Amino acid sequence: MNGSAAGGGGFSEEVISLTRRPSGLGFNIVGGTDQQYISNDSSIYVSRIKKDGAAYLDGRLREGDKILAVNGRDLKDLRHKDAVELFRNAGYDVSLKIQRRLQPQNGPVGHRGDGESGGLPLAAILVPGLALAAAAVWILLRYRQRM
Numbered sequence: 001m002n003g004s005a006a007g008g009g010g011f012s013e014e015v016i017s018l019t020r021r022p023s024g025l026g027f028n029i030v031g032g033t034d035q036q037y038i039s040n041d042s043s044i045y046v047s048r049i050k051k052d053g054a055a056y057l058d059g060r061l062r063e064g065d066k067i068l069a070v071n072g073r074d075l076k077d078l079r080h081k082d083a084v085e086l087f088r089n090a091g092y093d094v095s096l097k098i099q100r101r102l103q104p105q106n107g108p109v110g111h112r113g114d115g116e117s118g119g120l121p122l123a124a125i126l127v128p129g130l131a132l133a134a135a136a137v138w139i140l141l142r143y144r145q146r147m
Helices: 054-058 082-089 122-146
Strands: 011-019 027-031 044-049 066-070 093-101
Touching: 011 054, 027 082, 044 054
Parallel strands: none
Antiparallel strands: 011 093, 027 044, 044 066, 066 093
8 A cells, every 4th residue: 555644633644646547537626715625624625536537446545535735736725726727737647645534443332334324224124014014905805805
């Protein structure tokens, strides 16, 4: 992996090298001094990774990552459109210094950390309910036949 963890604070920093494809680097950004994504934070963030783009194929850049620098150029205090221009003119091989919030190792009780709620699966509720409904319809039809 082409990265290193930074000290403390619940964040890690990593340098990611991408090779531009014909469609670009393969991600969208939000933020800037004129379009703050997070209140009182003018940083640039990855808002979307495009499927089959350079970032997607590389696999290291994630939605929500803060981009600190492009090819060594600090992104601090840039307007959104200036950041976009910097990415567009960054060349074929692009180096991104990113910051990512570390995920807590221990989540709240009942949370498995895999996107599941830990509750009953929907099928555990629907299957018995549908079985009861089918039985009720069958009984109703049998009752109507006898009348």
